Amino acid sequence: MEHNIWQQKWVIGNWKMNGDLHGNNALVHKLRNFPVADKVCIGISPPTMYLLQVHNAVQIVLNNKIHTCAQDVSRFAGKGAYTGEVSAEMMKDVGVDIVLIGHSERSLYFNEKNDIQRLKIENVLNVGLLPLLCVGESLKEREDGREKEAVAYQLSVLKGLKTKNFAVAYEPVWAIGTGKIATKEQIADMHQFIYEEILSLCGKDVNIRVLYGGSVNDKNAADIFSVPHVDGALVGGASLKYESFAAIISAAQEA
Ligand code: PEP
DSSP states (O other), X not given: OOOOGGGSEEEEEXXXXXXXXXXXXXXXXXXXXXXXXXXXXXXXXXXXXXXXXXXXXXSSOSSSOEEEEESOOOSSOSSSSOTTOOOHHHHHHTTOOEEEEOXXXXXXXXXXXXXXXXXXXXXXXXXXXXXXXXXXXXXHHHHTTOHHHHHHHHHGGGTTOSOSEEEEEEOOGXXXXXXXXXXXXXXXXXXXXXXXXHHHHHOTTOEEEXXXXXXXXXXXXXHHHTSTTOOEEEESGGXXXXXXXXXXXXXXXXX
């Protein structure tokens, strides 16, 4: 049975630059056998090199459908002389469902800002895939009390887009891979703010998912999922091991 992903909690594993053929197969095989989690939209985001492998491995749906997610996409559309690039059309061709856009590591190491993110989002939407926009303030912005200003600026890339489906991951930069986690109050406050911003930018009739990301693990997931307006989690480190990722999916199913 097809579930409405806009009513499910999303648990997306961002493998970053990790994985290998053998280990990926083993992990996906275990996840396919995970007990039914019908309230959860499960996704795996491997390095681009392994998208086709993961997509093929998740084709045989046992208990759960697993979505194939890309970590990034080219700002250029279609085909052409852009050495090293992979277009949204190619992602669609190999079975990608969701594409992460604007992860803070892309901004940190590749200097990607709003203008490039906007082009990427448009490319993804134009081929019928779903963008998952990552936003989040730096430690300095939080310390200066400018976290909402920073996130509002990042969200402004959504203005005027022709889609009624918006998925955003709120990932405070200071919480990614650090073991530091935002407090429930900080998460609730920012998630409500993001909801309001999307509604004012895009109209009242939009489907919204706002995921939390930043050191989510098997110990803190249930607590995070209990926060209002938390529609799931984008999980880095803890998505690399079956036990911790499975525990996070269970927490989402029971939330
Ligand atoms: C991420 O990469 O999006 C992330 C949230 O990483 P981690 O869970 O390791 O903090």
